[in-house]
Amino acid sequence: MKIPNSVNVYRRKIMRFITKNVGSSQTEPKFDANTQVNIKKILIIRPNHRLGNQLLLTPIVQEVINTFPNCEIDLFVKGGVAYPVFENYKQISTIFQLPKKPFNHLFKYVKCWILIKRKHYDLVINGDKNSSSGRLLTQISTGDYKVFGDVNDTIKLKYTDYEHIAKYPVYNLRHYLTKLGFSDNRSEVPTLNIKLNESEIQKGKKLLKDIVKNDKQTICIYTNATGNKCYSENWWHTFYTRLKNEFENDFNIIEMLPIENISKINFKATHFYSKDIREMGAIIKNTSIFIAADNGVMHLASASLTPTIGFFSVTNENIYKPYGNGSMALNTNTTTIDDWITEINKILR
Template sequence: MSFKLKVNAYRRKIMRGLTGNIGKGSLDNIKENETISIKRVLVNRPNQRLGNTLLMTPLIQEIVKNYPNAEIDLFVKGKVSPIVFENYPQVKQIIELPKKPFKELIAYLNVWLKIRKHKYDLVINVDKQSSSGRLSTSFAQSKYKLFGDEFLSDTNQENQLHQAQYPVYQFRKFLELFDKIERTEAIPSLNIQLSAKEIEDGKKLLNEIVKDPTKKTLAFFTFATGTKCYDVVWWDEFYAMFYPKYEEEYNLIEILPVENISMLSHKLPEFYSKDVREIAAVMYNCELLIAADSGMMHLSCAAPVKTIGLFKSEGFLERYKPYGEGNAVVIAKDDNQAGVFAKMEELL
């Protein structure tokens, strides 16, 4: 582990220790038969990663379903949230923390002050492990606040919930305190809510790079960060399995990352874009996407398109695997290309 990673890990450990008790007993004052009116909600997820932002979409859909006229503000980090929630009209204000707070200290402090400008009916912290999420929830003005650990005392139960499900579960349990109605319907899937025009434009872009637009397309996203990434040798061996099987029946393409890196050594026709919604629109028009654990894997689920996620271990599998009906996950270690191929066969 690099020195920078060690420092960040140590910093997170200290901050979690300092903020872990913030919000304890925050719902203790709710009275029997108390009613609630929710017109404005603040959702806190100060993280700039694409995947973590997309994993918020089920919660936003759940809030809209229960309170379609409510206005939703987001407290986030970086520039990806306005892109992801572009077609969510209920999201009124996106309060963005700068990515590098120490270089933009005044702007950083001013963003925190924005949280205090409005009185909210409910504030939700998406990730209970987030120190800044807990702090921002505490700092906001609202009678009701969900810090993320109010309803899950059973660790085994918590570990069975996906990160996309967890805040929805918390929100539903909160509402049950007032209306006593148990909510058992399926939790919404990830959804970036592409418009009809975006989907049609994505189809045109895809047709420009495939050999035969009348065929369905299988897409591969081969890159990932750090230890999540499979090397060129792994992908070469996997290519030797899937290419002879599928190259006649399907179009095969690779979707490249912003780094413009191909772990397939540019063997397939490629699509490259820095536009997240444009990438999602191309994904939508594919039959299946195979991707290593990454934000692009979650983007595929949110397009939505059927997705196979590749994980090297089971450590965070249940929490971050491809979420949504029809998606699948494979523990694909350095020699498990056959397992991925078998899952493709199963889904196709």
């Protein structure tokens, strides 16, 4: 049974209202020199099925591993993309995977919650402060220390980029740990990372070579996105034409097709199609720049450690922009096509 989108909107609003104060009574831990803090078993919660949101979880997973190298991590997620995203994270022990449509798989949904409740964790981290189910699960889980995800005012004053959905969980954890006696970590927040291995990268290199059939560097574009984040065919045709005029002599320009196998430029560029997330990432890894609107594949490109340009028009780039590896966000409401070409040229040349 398909739940109407309008019903889901109201359901989310009601759940957020009900759970907004869950964890608010949680006081910050107090440091006790006589108490040994031993954190080995960790639960990270992010019950969202979208590819982008799974990839945006990778920085907090890396932060936990960097802080506790000998830890064992359980993930509580939703949908089927977590396995390929975290395949090469050896510290991850178990992935509790909620069904994408819980109302259709109520037994499996409840079973996941019961399994979590039965386990004991040294540390529980809610990866999204706006997730109602994430807050509830953090509350009911059995853990010595719990980070619910609310952004502390101290963090807001200290970091200008605290809004970013992949960064604030890291800042929250660092702040929380200082209350347990850990030193203040001011290093750069880890970038998104799907952790491609050398074999995957070499396979991606061969696949790309088979596509372009030359040794020039490659620009990769992705013209699809969900809902109103998706730019029109006219917009993409205008941009693609300008891109060709500026760079076609020196660079290949290819298009990665979405799972729907559609193209906003009517397949005018050399294109390729894959449903394999890691294969897609490996091909992107071997390109010089990836250009797309705000969407999950944009985050996949960023997680493949390729310079990524994300076009934003309706979503807040401060929350979702690609970062690291020379990546950047461009708000198309306040910039022009000349600005976009200038930034692309800086990365390429």
